Amino acid sequence: NAGVTQTPKFQVLKTxxxxxxxxxxxxxxxxxxxxRQDPGMGLRLIHYSVGAGITxxxxxxxxxxVSRSTTEDFPLRLLSxxxxxxxxxxxxxxxxxxxxxxxxxxPGTRLTVT
Amino acid sequence: xxxxxxxxxxxxxxxxxxxxxxxNYSYGGTVNLFWYVQYPGQHxxxxxxxxxxxxxxxxxxxxxxxxxxxxFSFNLRKPSVQWSDTAEYFCAVMSxxxxxxxxxxxxxxxxxxP
Numbered sequence: 001n002a003g004v005t006q007t008p009k010f011q012v013l014k015t016x017x018x019x020x021x022x023x024x025x026x027x028x029x030x031x032x033x034x035x036r037q038d039p040g041m042g043l044r045l046i047h048y049s050v051g052a053g054i055t056x057x058x059x060x061x062x063x064x065x066v067s068r069s070t071t072e073d074f075p076l077r078l079l080s081x082x083x084x085x086x087x088x089x090x091x092x093x094x095x096x097x098x099x100x101x102x103x104x105x106x107p108g109t110r111l112t113v114t
Numbered sequence: 115x116x117x118x119x120x121x122x123x124x125x126x127x128x129x130x131x132x133x134x135x136x137x138n139y140s141y142g143g144t145v146n147l148f149w150y151v152q153y154p155g156q157h158x159x160x161x162x163x164x165x166x167x168x169x170x171x172x173x174x175x176x177x178x179x180x181x182x183x184x185x186f187s188f189n190l191r192k193p194s195v196q197w198s199d200t201a202e203y204f205c206a207v208m209s210x211x212x213x214x215x216x217x218x219x220x221x222x223x224x225x226x227x228p
Contacts, residue, residue: 033215035218040123040220040221041220042118042204042218042219042221043158043204043206043216043218045215048215059217090157090158103216105158106157107157
């Protein structure tokens with residue numbers, strides 16, 4: 001299994017540009033999440049999904065959209081990039097199997113908005 | 115809403131010293147507790163987790179943590195650190211009403227001097 005994969009690894013955007021961060025998992029996990037990591041603030045939840053077709057907002061959803069058309073994929077869209085969105089973005093997936101809820105993280109995407 | 119506090123932002127130790135990193139959470143109901151580690155340039159990896167039962171849990175690489183319900187704490191310990199333990203450590207909580215999502219603390223940077 002590849003686990004959780006994310007593309008791209010690095011991205012530089014100009015203010016106002018849009019882009020999609022890709023996330024895929026091959027573990028048939030029903031739960032998927034997007035977090036952003038900023039120095040001194042830990043990881044904060046942006047959006048999450050409890051299954052295909054179902055998404056919900058996390059702690060910091062403004063400026064981001066998500067969709068979940070398949071179990072495997074959970075892309076994160078930046079509608080109009082702002083410097084405040086400069087961060088490292090992590091995708092994670094987890095499963096309810098055996099009630100363990102362990103989250104598996106992808107390698108991250110480092111985004112810089114100028 | 116649940117929250118997690120990690121009071122030590124940066125800890126510097128010499129090799130073979132003992133480690134204890136503090137983690138306190140605020141949530142009155144049932145919680146699942148986690149410690150994740152992030153080595154330089156890498157994604158988050160699970161160190162250990164607590165779901166129920168014995169409040170002293172053992173994880174990988176010689177780490178352990180003790181859940182003290184009365185103190186809302188889940189401190190991470192290691193009897194003797196190594197240079198390779200240099201990393202950032204995150205405590206996280208998953209509550210029963212959180213749709214399996216994690217709330218992270220702000221992280222503790224551990225530097226182990228050789």
